[in-house]
Amino acid sequence: MPRKYQPVTERKHADCPPHILKLAVTHIQNGLSYRKCSQKYNIPTTVLHRHVKKGDKIKKKGGQTVLSEEEEKILVDRLQVCAEWGYPLDSLTLRLIVKDFLERQGKNVPRFKDNTPGRDFVYSFLERHKEALSARMCQNIKRARAAVSHDVISKYFDELEKELMNVPPSHIINFDETNLSDDPGKRKLIFRRGCKYPERVLNSSKASISVMFAASGDGKILPPYVVYRAQHLYDSWRVGGPQNSRYNRTKSGWFDSFCFSDWVETIAIPYLKKLDGTKYLIGDNLASHLSVDIIQLCNINNIKFIFLPTNSTHLTQPLDVAFFRPMKNSWRQILEEWKKGPGRNEASVPKDKFPGLLKKLVSTLKEDNVRSGFRKCGIVPLCRNKVLQMLPSIDSSAQSETQSTQQSPAVQAIDSTFKELLKSLRQSDSPKTRQKRRRVTVIPGKSMEVKDFEESAVVFEPGPSGLETNGRKLAGGAPTKKTKIPVITESSSSDDSDYCVQESDEYTLQTNSEEEPRLGTHVSHVTPVSTSVHHPGDYLVVKVYGKSKNVFRLYVCKVMHPEDDGYVGVFYKRNPQTCRFFPTDEEAFFSSEDIVTKLQLSDTEKASSRFKNMISFKNDLSDLFLY
Structure with a gap:
């Protein structure tokens, strides 16, 4: 099918407007002759005969479409629904859908190869329905962002309207941090035709510098706050930058609580304290932006915080919606000009050159973009x-309702099921289950068979609160080192080992009273705890629990005096270099059930100052991970 139909010969008669043609047919049906109607409306009699005889069944001029008008309307409606719910279709998928539809209907179209429409079909289809469909470049969003619903946005605006009612735009500040990359990105340039690897010589790296931007509702842009990735800050890194801009550094290069507190004290408060009445700072609810001291300081200056809903900044944050994209485009142009000129020999942007480039960038920022956001x-x-219309509508649109009334009940049922399926795909609340894994102990260089996988292996299973038992996070959220843990053998499954090992950056123990431990270590050398009463001065190994009863650590404790169902003791801490223990100032109560074993002091102690106040034990503690 050609993209643009061009008639071979010129037509003798011009097209008649549909409403005039309909009026002429009505007059003929009311008794007016064909000849008089043709003279009155200047329409050929053959055209009048054809429209009176066939009525609405008359075909359009030129080639006929493969799909009927009703079928194309259904297809347009479903394409719109897919795009609205975040699952738009590409041209190839559209062609395959049409092929599947034709095969289900038992139709064979000779103009289609293997009954599959070509690319020209897509072009013509989009041209026929250009008022409803268009091909656009899209951006990807995570499922967490797609799960933002109408209820979340409505509740957010319910509270927002209470806070910002009758508040001037100048008193509302939106803040957000972003990074300015060292890579100017790709561009379309001129190359020899057939060049397989088009390249240009331009230094770039993956480095970036964090910058905090803030702007008010009336378009006023506050000075930027720069955070370098470094341990020290030098004078040359802040020379030549924008007026009143501030500079700081962190080990990671991102904002922490100290940097955010400094931004509030040095940029936000000096700007807002000049204004009368209550002022508001709107931003995302990052942990680095939350501090009790900062909130108290802002309350003194009559400043309040408003945090946006989780995973909704692409809809609710003005800087993300309309400010950062044009700013990044300007930054890439400035960076490319600098890399072609003074920075052509630089591997990356030096920190002493960044303030000058940032000053050029600030001069290109537009207040209209802020107000638009x-x-x-x-x-x-x-x-x-304004925000709700950017979300997929729960109810059908007016156009869909109009189309659905003209469709059969079967088609309406299919559309309803189709929309419900898309809704469940976009806003699924089912948690993701992690599949159990086994790490097989293999000998380097030796091939493996199926039976080798059935032998002993270290099992990785979800721990409490969905965390891995050998995993990357513990109850406190600290990252862990992933090291090999011995497999429990028969000798280690006795009553002596009623707990299992869970490793952290040091060591953490975990127990489960309902079932046998899956991860553990040999504890055959540990003396079982007797049921006798312990006396002051005895040294014990006790469990110290964390946030839950399933996660604990082992500490050495010296008994001070007994109490009901337990003892009060002083805790000792291990010196990892000498395997000795030194006392701490921590004194606490521990239950008798938390006692793991009793220790015996060593007979001899070194008298050097290095081991002063340190003690050691006769017991073999190699199988116990003590703090």
């Missing part, structure tokens, strides 16, 4: 529909 996010002025 606040307006698009429904903050200035307050309008929740």
